[in-house]
Amino acid sequence: MYYFNYQEPLFRPPSEAHSLIFQITIGCSQNDCTFCGMYKKKHFKVRSGAEIVEEMRSMPLADRLMVQRVFLADGDALVYPQAGLLEILDQLATYFPNLTRVASYASPNSLTTKSVAQLKILREKKLRILYFGLESGDDQTLGLINKGFDSETMLSLCQKPQAAQIKLSVTAILGLAGRERSQEHAQATADWITRLSPEYFSLLTMFRRHNDAHFNLIEQLSNGEVVQEAFNIVRQLAPNKTILRSNHVSNILNLAGSYPKDRERIIAQVESCLREAKRDRAWYDLVPQYEETYF
Template sequence: MRYEGTVYRPPSEAGSLIIQLTIGCARNTCTFCNMYKDKKFRIRPLEEVVEDLEMARSYYSRIKVRRIFLADGDALIVKTEDLLYIIAKCKEIFPEVERISVYGAPKDILHKTPEELATLKAAGLDMVYMGLESGADEVLQAVKKGVTADEMIEAGKKVRAAGMILSMTVISGLGGKKLWREHALGSARVISAIKPEYVGFLTLMIEPGTEMYDQYNRGEIELLTPHEVLDETELFIRSVDAEGTMFRSNHASNYIPLGGTLNGERDKILGQIEISRRKSKFRPDVFRGI
């Protein structure tokens, strides 16, 4: 396989074969993100992608490849007919594959028709990871996400209606001290409306090379303390209504690990938060990472 630059994937794709269908991020405007700043976005020629699949098959000739993740950040921006071709090649070259997944930027999802998404699902695209980041329009606008909370809901519902597994990400602390309540309540509203299979919380980390890093150094952003992150998370958990959604806050960026199923294990999650609040034992910043 041939990789360009740093390759990113969701934590749950750690054991997956990663194939770059696109390079970088088509929008690359989010003020908090430095993931693709060193790349100029492009869609790779399909023949190159197929060559990588064939190289991977040769390399893993004695290993069953159960999962394939199509990187980078915008695989769904690719024309549907081309996506269908690559999915078919994945299944032809790796007949044992059980799951094919992608990052799904909200704009890319909105540009697909329900029929296109249903066709992709039928062909074998099983799972989409969508970065909500926040459900508050004030926060989304501030971080230049490029979509509104209602557009997030529309995109998430389209993925679910197509029958794909949907995993969404929220960034704790993204609204700072000024908008933490709006961030928690807005995110709860969006997740309640979509009810994805999974919702994962990361915790904001200010990364050098981002617009937010410069804003922070100019004193324009006040970060939440670990206890304030707990308050924000608690407000989300108390406000969200997403029966059956698996909630996780166990990323390397998080101060504490949390987990449970909404809504049935709400009390369990709130109990975990309260124990952490009393103990005041948080992962040191030196051990936190994206």
């Protein structure tokens, strides 16, 4: 990663590990989701185009020639005003002649700020993938976490990049709804993904990061219950064409495959893990301890 004077903490999806990151916004324009502590210590800000172009200019040509992918941070950089975003994409194309794709996080709020026509122009200028946090397809759970949008609204918002042929990578969180609504959360999330059929679907597992208030509202799932919830999702999932990945450090299970091709294999993998878990009652009942509270 090339180092600019980033305002930490800086996050990117695992699949953007080899991308050059430009922090075109600071924080998140929503920042109200109770389970998410990623940007709680930042005030949302749109950085000036001039500052960002200056960062591009500061890189030696030899380094710029090596850049093929760029990730725009922070939490929902798609919210950047359209005219300014077009200018940034134009400058990226000028300074990085070997650029093949630009990516960004996109909250539901950021998607309300862009029409399909605007997204199509962004795509022509190499914005090719958006990372979107569904978290749950269950409206009661979405209310509990204060996501700010219901599942039907988020479905229509995600259909906009789809119509503009921008790829979507959607995340949902195992254990988010606690014991109380684990089954409803699994069912509704699988249904939502089935209806949208995004290019990518990733499962994370609920972990601590400046979000004690959310943990106080739920009865946390044990290891075995997390695996059971994953099983409920993968067996109910039936999208037309979606790559499932579950490779975040918070996950108990590492899953990778394409629906519908690998559906049976994935179901069998999670089922076998569930069987093993039931044999080891001590492990099954343990509550996952992963946390990121160091910043």
